[in-house]
Amino acid sequence: MNIRIQSNQTKFQKQITITGSKSESNRCLLLRALYPGLTIENLSNSDDSVVMEKGLEITSGTVDIHHAGTAMRFLTAFFAVKPGAEIILTGSKRMTERPIEILVDALRQLGAEISYENNQGYPPIKIKGKQIIQNKVTLAANISSQYISALLLVAPSLENGLILQLEGKITSVPYIRMTLSLLEELGVQTNFEANTITVKPLDDLPMQQLVVESDWSSASYYYSIVALCEVGTTITLSSYKQNSLQGDSVLQEIYKEFGVESSFKGHDLLLSKVKDVSKDTVINLDLSNAPDIAQTIAVSCFGLSIGCELKGLHTLKIKETDRLEALKAELGKLGADISVTDKTLSLKATSEIKPEVAIDTYDDHRMAMAFAPLALKVPILINDAEVVSKSYPDFWKDLNSLGFQIEDL
Ligand SMILES: O=C(O)C1=C[C@@H](OP(=O)(O)O)[C@@H](O)[C@H](O)C1
Ligand SMILES: C=C(OP(=O)(O)O)C(=O)O
Secondary structure: OOEEEEOOOOOOEEEEEOOEOHHHHHHHHHHHHHOOOEEEEOOOOOHHHHHHHHHHOOOEEEEEOOOOHHHHHHHHHHHHOOOOOEEEEEOOOHHHHOOOHHHHHHHHHOOOEEEEOOOOOOOOEEEEOOOOOOOEEEEEOOOOHHHHHHHHHHHHHOOOOEEEEEEOOOOOHHHHHHHHHHHHHOOOOEEEEOOEEEEOOOOOOOOEEEEOOEOHHHHHHHHHHHHHOOOOOEEEEEOOOOOOOOHHHHHHHHHHHHOEEEEEEOOEEEEEEOOOOOOOOEEEEEOOOOHHHHHHHHHHHHHOOOEEEEEOOOOHHHOOOOHHHHHHHHHHHOOOEEEEOOOOEEEEOOOOOOOOEEEOOOOOHHHHHHHHHHHHOOOEEEOOHHHHHHOOOOHHHHHHHOOOEEEEO
16 A cells, blocks of 8 residues: 655644553563463554464464564564474564574573574574473673563573573663563562573462553654644653653653653653754764664654764664665655664755655555654655554554545555
């Protein structure tokens, strides 16, 4: 589905409800499979959470998790430690290009039985679930935090818990802390000091409810919209927490530089445009703790005709697509002066945005959603707009409710 979006309204007051964080949801779903006394409130309605929930119910045969990175990594650990499970775990073509060797090697150190179906180091993989007794494992922490979270999530269900020794510079740290916080909430004892993480075993759990906070990465698109609107615009998002487990809640700080103020009214998060941004602003950020908002921020800067220097982007090349090359190509089509390396992005301030340009989305939900706010400046076309369902199936409907005109092409 290719669409054309346009918005003539640049000042409004609106309310949007976003469903639960997909990161928190996929963790809670795995924990519920291990501890059936758990119930979950405000689950994400994302495709990634749907495939995660379905995958957890299967004990033999093939599980296809499509594009869902967390589901791929979390289910690898889940099946590996589930005695009797015999699974081939696979995904989309892109998933077969996203590395998994660090996690597979770590699980093999613990005694797991996993083999590669095609290419060494990449899905699909064949897993024969076994009882795991060993508890010490060393793994690289500089490629993806998802490998670490996968091990931590199954750790309390293992006879002797786990002691992880992390090597290299730890990336996407807030996601590791999110995993540990959720375990702590259930009463699991954990410890994270320097490069060592310890998780103690937990046999049973009394009935307990986990309430998922709404998704901050999805909120980023509204930050961008408010930033591109006139002073006086407010969008209210529900339902959020001041003490979030999600690293992307750093949006509150980051978007101050874009003239957007965040405030809470109970569990409502209010985003208000309070001042215009001066044209000589250059945004300097290290996003190694919040990689999923890099596309949103780069496009916000372009839409506001300001520059940015973004670093800490080393994980972007192995996400749904190579996000650095995708940003370079698509912002370039719109007239941006952009350059990228393997871990940085540099955008120079330019004043014009070419109208009616078709943005390719590369099977990446965040490419579609990050570019949509530019419709406040010029009519824009988005190819394969349905990709948004990976994390935010209602995105276009919600944009429509803000007054964006969306036409199928
Ligand atoms: O653990 C998680 O829920 C996630 C961790 C991050 O991945 P990396 O650690 O690979 O950067 C993030 O980009 C992804 O969207 C979700
Ligand atoms: C990188 C992402 O997801 P995953 O790695 O879980 O596919 C994302 O949602 O931006």
